[in-house]
Amino acid sequence: LRDAAGLQRATGSPLLGDIPFDQGAKAAPLIVGEAATSARAEAVRKLRTNLRFVDVHEPARVIAVTSALQGEGKTTLSCNLAIALAEAGWRVLLVDADLRRPKVADYLGVDGGVGLTDVLVGDVQVGDVVQRWGDKSLLVLPSGSTPPNPSELLGSKSMADLLLSLRESADIVVIDTAPLLAVTDGVVVAVQADGALLVTQQGRTSRAQAAAAARSLHSVSVRLLGCVLNMAKVARADAYQYEAYRIATASPASVPADRATAAHRDDQGLHPASDRTQELTRLPR
Template sequence: MPTTLKWPLITKENPKSLIAESYKGLRTNIDFSRLDAKVKSIIVTSATLGEGKSTTVANLAIAYAETGRSVLIIDGDLRNPAMHRIFNISNNIGLSNVLFDKDDLSKAIQSTRTLNLSVMTSGAVPPNPSEILGSKRMEALMEEVKSEYDLVILDTPPLLPFTDAQVATPLCEGVVMVIKAGGASRKDIVKATASLEFVGAHVLGAVLNQASRKTLSTAYHEEQ
């Protein structure tokens, strides 16, 4: 089994904490982001590296699964996959295996210790990630899993270094961007948002990650 990393699944480990409540609040905001229909599939990305998007994916998925909805995480970050390490599960068979080797989809989906939550890891890292996410096979796979799960969350690489998230936007109904406090610059965030708007992505919102109370207070007063 892979080595467990110290990335907290705080929604599972400390469900009454303020951070866990924030993920539940994000879940509620996503649910109410569209009045015409339920959101069934989400891309989670970031502007730059190291913003905490994969941790956000994992905790948001747990928050959804604990409401009784069936949730599938797909690790679409085929450049720097993390889900197998976060959940301490095997990465022998995953997304790339299904798309290239045509392994059965059921072999690539693993259950987790959270009821209602499953994960499809990345599988072997391929040489052409953006082409894979934009392929017809990927489109067909997404349609299949969306018919089987209440919610599918696709983790993708950050926007500015790579085009993968842009290419994948037609696969999902909305995009959530993770922003680390003190991480990406405002210029980079604006540029990343513009790249999503350019491809017609429906941006559901942004998550301010690892923000201190002082940071939030400063941001509030700057907007007054």
């Protein structure tokens, strides 16, 4: 994949975001601190806006984030999208359902020893293992113990029941899943979500691989919300314009550019975290 147009043709789905390549992303993958004002962070916020307005009449509240291959940046995007949604005032739950190579706990610096798998087998209650992250309205459910049968566990009735309960405990549930072309886990999870977001990497994912990933979702009637082109090349002129704008508008009291989208939450049946009475202890037990 060399550009966004090629990705759209390969998948037959809209481009919801192109995340620019950032040399500092490997050392600081999350869009917090100094990285919160980067072009990469702004691109994630734009993705947040586009994703929320894919279908205003039927907004996706449970979103599976997946990719064709391992290493295309889906986990980093899952974490940053969850952070961006929480910044806008939504109560967000990030679930690590990549049970073969879980990375969410590592990126966010939380304890991942007990989590989703332990809940699904009945060893713990979800309210006891969900962790609050930072000072935002973001909750994290790590993957937990490594199971011998990830696909069966993710496709179980326990998983379906858990997602149904979590839907009532958060405004938006973001699920990081396994790559589609490697194992069936990602499809199994996506079927149970409201829709899927397909992450690809410019210069790495081929058109054939992107097309195959999209077909694997369409074959089981998964709603493909759109695609993301990760590590995209940005024209030097565009990069310069963004940096000039960022410096000119920088302020300690600055608000994300698309904060106005919060005004539409009531129309979508969503409410800011500050207006909700549900707390961590109110998660299903």
